[in-house]
Amino acid sequence: MTAVTNQLPAAFEDLEPWADWALPTEPERYAKRLASEFDELQAFYDAAFPRLEEAAAYLEQLPLDDLPDDATRLLQLTYSLINISFPIEAWRQPRVPDSGASTLDCVVEPVI
């Protein structure tokens, strides 16, 4: 039993604590990444990465242009996992190394 309202499909209930990573745009996901401590990113990665293949298998059965809300959030959560995979798998820090004050803003992206 869980006290929180389910944000994600039932099969991914274990990821509910990370449902706040279900953000609709790249700028929001990237901003949350930069605002997070490395340990927080690691905890999210450790929970979500082992479920990535199952999430892909679950979501690819559904029509991409007509996803239920919980599936949309799961998909957005995987986008966040992808976004923070570089800090975990390559950089060992939230920021891109040697990127200093540089920015590279996503100005156009798919709606879903």
Add this chain to the structure above:
Amino acid sequence: MPKFDKPSEGSWTQHFPKLGTGPISYEDSISPEHYELERRAIFERTWLNVGRVEQLPRPGSYFTKDLDVARTSLIIARGLDGEVRAFHNMCRHRGNKLVWQDYPDQETQGVGRQFTCKYHGWRYGTDGACTFVQQESEFFDFDKADYGLVPVHLDVWEGFIFVNLDKATPQPLRDYLGAFAAGLDGYPFGAMTQVHKYRADVHANWKLYIDAFAEFYHAPVLHQKQYTDEEARKLQGYGYEGLHYDLDGPHGMQSTWGGMAPPKDPSMVKPIERVLRSGNFGAWDRPDIPGLDPLPAGINPSGHKSWGLDSFVFFPNFMIVVWAPGWYLTYHYWPTAYNRHTFEGTLYFVPPANARERMRQELAAVTFKEFGLQDCNTLEATQRMLESRAVTEFPLNDQEIMLRHLHQTAGEYVARYQQERDRRLHVEPVAG
């Protein structure tokens, strides 16, 4: 010993004798005076790509394009008659910027039947004709037919919209784009409509960023942390060699190997790449659409089986990168000052059929950003030190042939412009 064959002259650079092999100056990237010349000599008289036809999906669709480098803003519009045209974004009454939303210094887009000036309500059709003048009878000797929007040369190649600000009639677009564009004819650009676009304000001369993306000599070093440790060591040991380089007039191309899509050994790539089967080179599995097999003749010119991508520099500021796994991206470098420009990187994929394909594209887009951020900051460090002029001559190796060509080409445009200007200045007092 080179791993890939070079031309019989011994190097790609010497295959094009005009390039020379000596050190080059970067004075063209650190001089405000030279930048003013480039603005006029290059950006006010060459074909510039401002977007794609998919941005104008139906009659009345439009977008604005601000060209700081030419001190103007343009409206690119598909008329109600279906034709695509470009105009200076300027009301003919008293010069107000015609189309903008909330912030006059920001670009906008939309769809409509006409453009109405916010100042005095003059209206223009999507074909540029002036259709309404507030209190028209108050004007003197006035015919609004004389007050249409000022047109700009526009032409379209393979869905890419180009404009040319030259007041004289420019060389036809296809002639200008030359052999490389002809060699890309038929590539399914129009089927790749899923767009991720990134933009950066970079404190470096526009040519320095083209330099960074026109050579991959830097990749095993600057981007080494993108790879697994073992792979990074291996790549740095190999260094970098292009498969093929070619120049055509002001344009250039290089063809590059790429063993990452899919990698020969899965342990070469990061865990998330292994799960999603995607990465820097895009999704490993090529989309099943016409036009990718066989590819147009201009792609992978060396016919190498390890081919990974081709990278075309269309002078002055437009690049197209065609990737083996069936997608492409474009780069634009829009100068805003001698030491500053707006960089745009746009990724184009076949629309994903399902969420898994979409996730693969997201990984490619995210990876692009991680690389790009490293490049942006490095350029600012380069610009800063170049401006010290502590060193004024720089050696370029054979893998940097495109840089040599770019700076030489830009220099030739400026020199030609100066000659024409001097000739005019010389003639005018006599004539006048």
